[in-house]
Amino acid sequence: MNEETKGLQPRLELRGITKIYPTVVANEDVNLKVYPGEIHAVLGENGAGKSTLMKIIYGVIKPDRGQVLWEGREVQVTRPAEARRLGVGMVFQHFSLFETLTVAQNIALGVDEPFDLDRLSKRIGEVSRRYGLPLDPQRLVHSLSVGERQRVEIVRCLLQEPRLLIMDEPTSVLTPQAVKKLFETLRRLAEEGCSILYISHKLEEIRELCHNATVMRGGRVTADADPRQETASSLARMMIGRELPVCEHSVSTAAGPVRLLISGLNRKSDDPFGTDLKDIHLEVRGGEIVGIAGISGNGQQELLVALSGEKPLDKRDSAAIKIDGVEAGHLNAAARRDLGLTFVPEERLGRGAVPPMSLSENTLLTGHRGGMVRFGLIKERKVRDFAEQCLRDFDVRCGGVQAAAKSLSGGNLQKFIVGREILQKPKVLIAAQPTWGVDVGAAAAIRQELIELRNSGLAVLVVSEELEELFEICDRIVVIAGGRLSPVTAAADTNMEEIGLWMSGLFPGDGERERSDAVADASSR
Amino acid sequence: MTETVIGILLATLGAGTPLVFAALGELVTEKSGVLNLGVEGMMIVGAVCGFAVAAESGNLWLGVMASVLAGTGMALVFGVLTLTFQSNQVAAGLALTIFGIGLSAYIGLDYTSVALTGIANIHIPVLSDIPVAGPLLFSLDPLLYCSFLMFAAIAYFLYRTKAGLLLRAIGESPESAVSLGYPVIAIRYLAVLFGGAMAGLAGAYLALVYTPLWVEAMTAGRGWIALALVVFATWRPGRVMVGAYLFGGVTIIQFHVQGFGVDIPSQLLSMLPYLATIVVLVLISRDINAIRLNAPASLGKAYHPSV
Numbered sequence: 080m081n082e083e084t085k086g087l088q089p090r091l092e093l094r095g096i097t098k099i100y101p102t103v104v105a106n107e108d109v110n111l112k113v114y115p116g117e118i119h120a121v122l123g124e125n126g127a128g129k130s131t132l133m134k135i136i137y138g139v140i141k142p143d144r145g146q147v148l149w150e151g152r153e154v155q156v157t158r159p160a161e162a163r164r165l166g167v168g169m170v171f172q173h174f175s176l177f178e179t180l181t182v183a184q185n186i187a188l189g190v191d192e193p194f195d196l197d198r199l200s201k202r203i204g205e206v207s208r209r210y211g212l213p214l215d216p217q218r219l220v221h222s223l224s225v226g227e228r229q230r231v232e233i234v235r236c237l238l239q240e241p242r243l244l245i246m247d248e249p250t251s252v253l254t255p256q257a258v259k260k261l262f263e264t265l266r267r268l269a270e271e272g273c274s275i276l277y278i279s280h281k282l283e284e285i286r287e288l289c290h291n292a293t294v295m296r297g298g299r300v301t302a303d304a305d306p307r308q309e310t311a312s313s314l315a316r317m318m319i320g321r322e323l324p325v326c327e328h329s330v331s332t333a334a335g336p337v338r339l340l341i342s343g344l345n346r347k348s349d350d351p352f353g354t355d356l357k358d359i360h361l362e363v364r365g366g367e368i369v370g371i372a373g374i375s376g377n378g379q380q381e382l383l384v385a386l387s388g389e390k391p392l393d394k395r396d397s398a399a400i401k402i403d404g405v406e407a408g409h410l411n412a413a414a415r416r417d418l419g420l421t422f423v424p425e426e427r428l429g430r431g432a433v434p435p436m437s438l439s440e441n442t443l444l445t446g447h448r449g450g451m452v453r454f455g456l457i458k459e460r461k462v463r464d465f466a467e468q469c470l471r472d473f474d475v476r477c478g479g480v481q482a483a484a485k486s487l488s489g490g491n492l493q494k495f496i497v498g499r500e501i502l503q504k505p506k507v508l509i510a511a512q513p514t515w516g517v518d519v520g521a522a523a524a525i526r527q528e529l530i531e532l533r534n535s536g537l538a539v540l541v542v543s544e545e546l547e548e549l550f551e552i553c554d555r556i557v558v559i560a561g562g563r564l565s566p567v568t569a570a571a572d573t574n575m576e577e578i579g580l581w582m583s584g585l586f587p588g589d590g591e592r593e594r595s596d597a598v599a600d601a602s603s604r
Numbered sequence: 605m606t607e608t609v610i611g612i613l614l615a616t617l618g619a620g621t622p623l624v625f626a627a628l629g630e631l632v633t634e635k636s637g638v639l640n641l642g643v644e645g646m647m648i649v650g651a652v653c654g655f656a657v658a659a660e661s662g663n664l665w666l667g668v669m670a671s672v673l674a675g676t677g678m679a680l681v682f683g684v685l686t687l688t689f690q691s692n693q694v695a696a697g698l699a700l701t702i703f704g705i706g707l708s709a710y711i712g713l714d715y716t717s718v719a720l721t722g723i724a725n726i727h728i729p730v731l732s733d734i735p736v737a738g739p740l741l742f743s744l745d746p747l748l749y750c751s752f753l754m755f756a757a758i759a760y761f762l763y764r765t766k767a768g769l770l771l772r773a774i775g776e777s778p779e780s781a782v783s784l785g786y787p788v789i790a791i792r793y794l795a796v797l798f799g800g801a802m803a804g805l806a807g808a809y810l811a812l813v814y815t816p817l818w819v820e821a822m823t824a825g826r827g828w829i830a831l832a833l834v835v836f837a838t839w840r841p842g843r844v845m846v847g848a849y850l851f852g853g854v855t856i857i858q859f860h861v862q863g864f865g866v867d868i869p870s871q872l873l874s875m876l877p878y879l880a881t882i883v884v885l886v887l888i889s890r891d892i893n894a895i896r897l898n899a900p901a902s903l904g905k906a907y908h909p910s911v
Binding site: 138139158159160163171173174175176177178179180184187188189194219350351352 | 765766769770772773776777779780781782783784785786892893896897898901
């Protein structure tokens, strides 16, 4: 406990909270105290039980054991409406918004008061001005950027004048500049006496913002600390039990031949809420890792389906994509793989692997080229050998090659999928969010593997929303915003600040004009 | 001449009304994210139950109530299967239709040759006697007025009330609705039951007003047209009305054409209302943006509460 909180009554106190699922203990004997005006971090890896704990506080999940005390009084919060009545607001990691409704309608569904959209719109305007969170109540949510959507959630909470605000991984979707603004808002709220529970795995942010930290690992609290007194590495030791692993990354020396060439790729999105690709130019050479940064929803999905061959281009646009010098735009995914392209999709279950099938069956999904099939018959032995090699070489921890894909943890399944693609000896590897939802150790292993691949002469293209990750592994970085690519820059010549600015659409060249177009587009919809 | 036109317009209203009931009910069900393909089944069970009760009791309004209850009962079966036991909505809906057609034939065995006087048109002194407006506006049957009221009520509910907003929201993202603390399954139950009641009412209109008699399979695919109407009307009540009366109008006109002895096989002519409705609705529903904005995104997907 800190000096400043001694003697005060906690606003929220948890005692011995336990929640057990059939396969996993999500929370075990968790104790937590949050004081008025305190910004309290809950720190832990994916799967440490942070989100479950927050949902218990918000009344979405019922704990098996334990007590919740609100301002010293024991309470049973069985529904979010009750939590809201106590004064608890929550901003979800995966937003709880409805895309086809307006901002005001969305907020109306999350506040418990008589239904009057006009009055509500006025109040939204007042609150958003007061906290510097500009928001137009009449806009449809699908036309908002990810940062604006988060603002909708925050304003929805603020309208209820919360006394405890829960923020679940709020910065994972924001540019560094937007993070700064968010922190200003949160500090201001705390000064007004609101308590804030801030859930994150980003150590530097917590050190900058929070007064107190509860560290969780495997569903248990492993430490309570004052993050301002700790270093990033001491917090990391509490969070994962050892130092944060760092990748070894040497500067790329030999620039090989151009393996993947995108020139003048234009494409209208099939989805009316999607992003059109506009005049994309990019080359990826053997022996380098090129990273595409950007906030999700700026054309990444559209670019990836065009590159992987999931939705091939028209025949006449075929020259827009060349794999190893061959025009490939009109080819489907299988034909592109024949040319030496491999692809690690963002959704591991569903796109990268068939969930109920075994790992050796999943090997066949993309590995069938390597002599595993003859005359339409599967050569079981060969498949099994390949899968076993994959588990061995990439340290996939699971119940063997017969284990179902869905039974693996996110990190292990991702290692399997990356391994499966790499063992096919490709020339180009495209990876979307390669470490999304993966624990720190496995993420470091996957990043190291990508660097090894680069060193062996492969062309690697990584699409990621995590700037830290891109700066860790990439030789060159480019930003996608509004379906358009920024200039490509060497990672060593830039910094997060600049890339963050580019991510909001402000990059040299005609970026300025493009941004105003995009805004006009969105508001005319 | 005026007589003929008024006759055609009245007949159009009559032929369109079963579709209005069934399609508006299905629209509410689908807005909540549940796809119930059993409209035809619920409608025909509603028709036979209404007819049987009216014939036995001699009270037409008891018959209407029986229709509504029968439709709701059928919908309850569907709800238990798909919402409580999370079974596939498409399969359950198809099964419901097949079950309904069989069940109605069995219940209706004794009623195939029974004659009933249908629900009479109302008569308001003075108003009903005004030329043109009188017969068109003030001397229709009570259920027809009920269908107008239902349309107004549903449009108001969906677009002006918080409950309607919530229903649309649940159809788009049940996950978000649950995280805000709304009981998704319970609300979907209500929407499914309402759809069943409306399909039952559509059956009552067929068997007690439109053709006051019972014939096996008398719904003749109207349940399926109602389903198509909802989709092609891009889930908007106003367009459902347009589509339903278009169907009614073409049905009536092709009867007249048959009456004039035009040399086209009658089977082809009876096909016309189905064809015309679909073609027109496909043409007006090509705007992909409008579809994305109005279509319930979670339609047909079972929702598994994870808590």
